[in-house]
Amino acid sequence: MTVGDTLAFKGGWFCILDVPTIPLPTFSYPMARRQTGFLIPTPKYxxxxxxxxxxxxxxxxxxxxxxxxxxxxxNRLGYGSDFEYRYVLDRRSRGKWYLSYLQQTQLPDGAGATDGEKNGEQARATVTGSHTQYLTDTLLLRANANLVTDPNFYQQLSNSGVLRALPSAESNLLLFQRLPYG
Incomplete structure (x- = not known):
């Protein structure tokens, strides 16, 4: 196989100890480098x-x-965009950053709004990310960011009960030094 080919089959089976257990009617996997382009749109409810x-x-x-x-x-919240940036600087240094922007046109049901927020029209955003980098063989830098535009962001917009229950999200910058005998 070479780059640009596609690995494909029809009527296959996943076998355990030479016993067919799970049918795989069709399978296709591109053997290509990552390519710029549009992905399949996602309907949501x-x-x-x-x-x-x-x-x-x-x-x-x-x-x-x-x-x-x-x-x-x-249709009952608004419009916006998510941006995800991933990078690898070298074998031991990498990061992933995520920005989510929302132009909220109305407040979602059950969002716990105060009287001043009832109309719900506002711009909101969150930035989360992490970076890990070895500065030397024994010195590691780690950064984690969790920033929101307002304190009610997760309570009103998150589908995660864990995030809604947090009083705030933590951001930190850490340096780890490995000692010669530790």
Missing amino acids: NSRFGFGAQAHFFWAISPSQDVTISPTYY
Whole structure:
């Protein structure tokens, strides 16, 4: 096989100890380098936010960097976009950053809004990310960021009960020094 070929079969079986156990009617896997282009759009439904759609554009900046841009729309919430940037600087240094922007047109049901927030029209965003890098063989740098535009962001917009229950998200910068005998 060479780059650009596709590995494909029909009527296959996944076998355990030479016993066919799981049918795999069709399978196709491209043997190609990452390519810039549009991905399959995602229809969405949420009982609080309504019906929505999300498109995706993947940009392979270089062999070690990429960005995914995902515009989103919900009929009972608003519109915005997600941006995900991933990179590898070298074998031991990498990072992943995520920006989510929402132009909220109305407040979702059950969002716990105060009287001043009842109309719900506002711009909101969150930035999360992590970076890990070995500065030397014994010195490691780690950064984690969790930033939001307002303190009610997760309570009103997250589908995760864990995130809604957090009083705030933590950001930190850590340096680890490995000692010669530790």
